[in-house]
Amino acid sequence: MNQNDSNRQLQVLTVCGVGMGSSLILRMNAEKALSTLGVSAKVEHTDMSSARSMRADVVIAQGMHADDLAGVAPVVLSISNFMDVDGLRRQLDEALRAQGWLGDE
């Protein structure tokens, strides 16, 4: 995502093995975290094999899957606790700032 695309929604992909349960719960918590950061984002959830052929700005998955997803997005976040919305918010905040996708207040 380029900075001059600032009106474009951030494309976020949450990924798990089957693409039905864990990734869906992670998607809901990622939506909560992004909303508290004030980031406009489209979050989708999917399974590992589909994810490999997809492209996004940010991909979020369990650490054990993160290496496999390196080519999917410039930002790959490893999450251990899928229910820790505040931890997810902090990781997103740091990663989006590092990319210049989240400005200072």
Next chain:
Amino acid sequence: MSEPDDDAPVVAAATGVNAADWRAAVRAACQPLVDAGAVEPRYTDRCVDMVEEHGPYMVLTPGLALAHARPTDGVRRLCLAATTLTEPVMFGHPDNDPVDLLIAFGSPDDSSHIGLLQKLAEHLLAGLADTLRDAPDRARAIRALETVVADL
């Protein structure tokens, strides 16, 4: 809302289950759904296969695993079950082991479960896992899950 509804999710539970290892725990977590007729017995094997194939990623948060397989693996009805273990088991998750609570679900298609899991996530954020862990018996655990379903 309180009227019997053929489309309402099947809710089931088991408390104080002895499981020797994670495979036994996943099987135990699926058994209430098999007993309720919501999934075919083979669903249990497929839930174990999912962990074998993809790793213990479904250990979502410390102590809690979400067991499920695909709609084509023998799901008859949308369903949700909670199972607590007397002794926690190791799944091999780097941070969230050991697991003492399993939530199993089954969805008859790729979308029927979305609302249910949304509510489940909300209730987990509001402390459902500990309510289930503290449930002294099956009836109390089912009642806790029914609050999730009633919220749909």
